[in-house]
Amino acid sequence: LAAVPTEGFAHNNTPFAGVVNNTGRIAASGVAENAKGEIVLVAANGTASNSGVLEAKGVAQGGTVDVLGKTVDVQGAIDVSASQGAGGTIRVGGDYKGANPDVINADNTTVGQGAT
Numbered sequence: 001l002a003a004v005p006t007e008g009f010a011h012n013n014t015p016f017a018g019v020v021n022n023t024g025r026i027a028a029s030g031v032a033e034n035a036k037g038e039i040v041l042v043a044a045n046g047t048a049s050n051s052g053v054l055e056a057k058g059v060a061q062g063g064t065v066d067v068l069g070k071t072v073d074v075q076g077a078i079d080v081s082a083s084q085g086a087g088g089t090i091r092v093g094g095d096y097k098g099a100n101p102d103v104i105n106a107d108n109t110t111v112g113q114g115a116t
Helices: none
Strands: 019-022 025-027 038-050 053-055 064-074 077-079 089-092 108-111
Touching (some): 038 053, 064 077
Parallel strands (some): 025 053, 064 089, 064 108
């Protein structure tokens, strides 16, 4: 699983323009003390959904998980924990208050009752 830079996603400059759907488990965890994982699910013009497990854990700090698209649906689990430090960052449906022009803001975001 290769990391994809998130710059330009708000401008639809991405090969992931349609549908991204995770129903399994994606793990991008850091094992070195300063390492942390990153997972980016982006459907710039479509639906990004997660009904599986996304794990971006770290040791000193948790990782980062982005689930972004015009429509976002999260029914599964997202874990950005750290074994010896602070947790990481989760962005579902956009960035804080939609203020970051480099991050897609969803028109519709659903987080299921059983999502963790």
